[in-house]
Each structure stands twice: as structure tokens, then as C-alpha cells.
Amino acid sequence: MSTRIITISRQFGSGGRTIAKEVAKRLGYAYYDKEIIEKVAEKTGFDPKYIEENGEYAPGKSIFSLASSFIGSSRVMGGMSAYDYLWVTQRNTILDIVEQGPCVIVGRCADYILRDRKDALHVFIHASMEARAIRIVNRYGESDKKPEERLKEKDSKRSVNYKHFTGRVWGDCRNYDITLNSDTVGIERSVQIIVDLAKGESKSVLVDKENLR
Numbered sequence: 001m002s003t004r005i006i007t008i009s010r011q012f013g014s015g016g017r018t019i020a021k022e023v024a025k026r027l028g029y030a031y032y033d034k035e036i037i038e039k040v041a042e043k044t045g046f047d048p049k050y051i052e053e054n055g056e057y058a059p060g061k062s063i064f065s066l067a068s069s070f071i072g073s074s075r076v077m078g079g080m081s082a083y084d085y086l087w088v089t090q091r092n093t094i095l096d097i098v099e100q101g102p103c104v105i106v107g108r109c110a111d112y113i114l115r116d117r118k119d120a121l122h123v124f125i126h127a128s129m130e131a132r133a134i135r136i137v138n139r140y141g142e143s144d145k146k147p148e149e150r151l152k153e154k155d156s157k158r159s160v161n162y163k164h165f166t167g168r169v170w171g172d173c174r175n176y177d178i179t180l181n182s183d184t185v186g187i188e189r190s191v192q193i194i195v196d197l198a199k200g201e202s203k204s205v206l207v208d209k210e211n212l213r
Contacts, residue, residue: 003198004102004133005120007110011171013132013139013147015182015190016125017106022191024104027198029171033106037129039093046086087165107158111175112166124176171201 006023010016024031027145034052041048080088085112094113097103098120105114111122134145134213162170173179180198194199 002200003121004118005098005114005117006104006123006194006198007120008104008106008113008123008125009083009170009176010107010110010125011127011132012151012158013136014127015135015187019125019182019187019194020104020106022187023128023194023198026191026195027102027104030097030101030103031106032094032103036090036093036097036105036108039097040086040090042091043093044086051086051090109162109165112162112168121178121194121197122176123169124173124179125182125190126171126179127181131183159198 006020006027006029008016008020008023020033021031023029037048037051038045040051044051057115063108063150090108091113094105094108094110097105098114098117111124114120115122129151130149132151137147159170162168168175171179178193180193182190185193
């Protein structure tokens with residue numbers, strides 16, 4: 001079966017979003033990142049900026065008070081906590097999206113949500129701390145925190161969130177079809193590898209998981 005869905009998980013500052021955008025462009029696939037946030041905001045009434053932070057990061061107490069101001073009470077959310085409600089809505093949004101056509105989805109545990117899809121390719125992008133530190137400073141500028149501290153904080157929150165909802169270890173190579181070090185492989189070649197795999201032009205790179213013993 002051809003690859004219709006590509007999920008790209010990434011370390012903060014690894015260039016994963018840049019890679020995902022270019023992959024979608026070259027393949028002519030729909031691209032979903034902040035678009036998912038907008039859809040979830042429409043369905044839940046949550047503030048988009050808050051969804052952007054809490055949709056991928058560790059569960060926190062503050063989301064309940066924020067969500068309550070929009071939704072009214074937990075009973076409106078079917079008895080779920082606000083955080084679980086956000087997760088379920090995000091999950092259902094992703095499941096709806098993939099039925100609309102070929103797409104590239106960035107983050108948001110999409111690799112886990114779509115783990116049983118035979119037409120999906122799951123990718124994890126990582127890079128060295130040094131390369132990522134330089135990238136975030138160039139992209140987002142300096143802050144009161146050292147780049148390394150910002151990276152560790154972001155990655156830690158994503159890791160806790162992933163573990164909380166999937167029971168799996170974020171970044172573990174066994175969760176993905178391929179992992180790429182954008183520092184050594186490069187952004188351009190990472191894009192090309194993913195595109196080739198999606199087109200079935202580099203079949204030897206991927207091992208059929210069903211044949212592993």
C-alpha cells in the first residue's frame with residue numbers, strides 16, 4: 001500500500017517542522033501543524049495559543065481553570081478533565097484529517113494515534129544539542145534562559161505528555177519507521193529520504209516490520 005500519511009515527530013530545534021513543510025510541498029500533500037490547533041479550538045472553545053502549548057506538553061493544573069472559563073464545567077466535557085478532553089478532541093481531529101486525503105502531520109502524538117494505519121510512515125527528527133541551540137537562537141532569538149535550558153524544558157514536556165497518553169517513550173526508535181539526525185544528514189537530504197520512502201523509491205531502507213522475527 002502506498003504512503004498516504006506521514007507523521008513527523010521532532011526534538012525542539014531539530015528542523016522537523018521545516019522538513020515536514022517541504023515534504024508536504026514536494027509530495028503535494030496537505031500539511032497539518034497549527035491547522036490542527038485551529039480545528040481543535042473551533043471544537044472546544046479553548047484559546048488557540050493555549051492549545052499550541054498544552055496539546056503537546058505535559059499535563060498541568062492550569063488548563064482546567066482556563067478551559068472552564070470557555071466551556072463552563074467539566075460535565076460539558078462528558079465528565080473528563082479539561083486536559084483529557086483536549087487530548088480526545090485532538091485525537092479525533094487527527095483521525096478525521098487522514099480520511100480527507102494524503103497529508104503530513106507534525107507532532108501531537110500522531111504517530112501513536114495512527115500506529116495501526118498501513119498507509120502511514122512515521123518519522124522522528126533529532127539533532128545534537130549544539131546544533132539545536134544554534135537553530136533556536138537564529139530562529140527565535142535570545143531569551144533570559146540559555147538555549148540548552150530551553151531545549152531541555154521543551155523536550156521534557158513533550159516527553160512527559162507522550163508518555164502520559166501513549167505509555168511509550170518519546171523518541172524511542174521502535175515507535176517510528178525511521179529516525180533522522182538532521183544535524184548529520186542535513187535538512188535537504190532528510191526531506192529527500194522521506195519523499196523517496198513515501199514514493200516507494202527507497203524500499204530497501206525500510207524493513208517490513210511484519211517480517212521481523
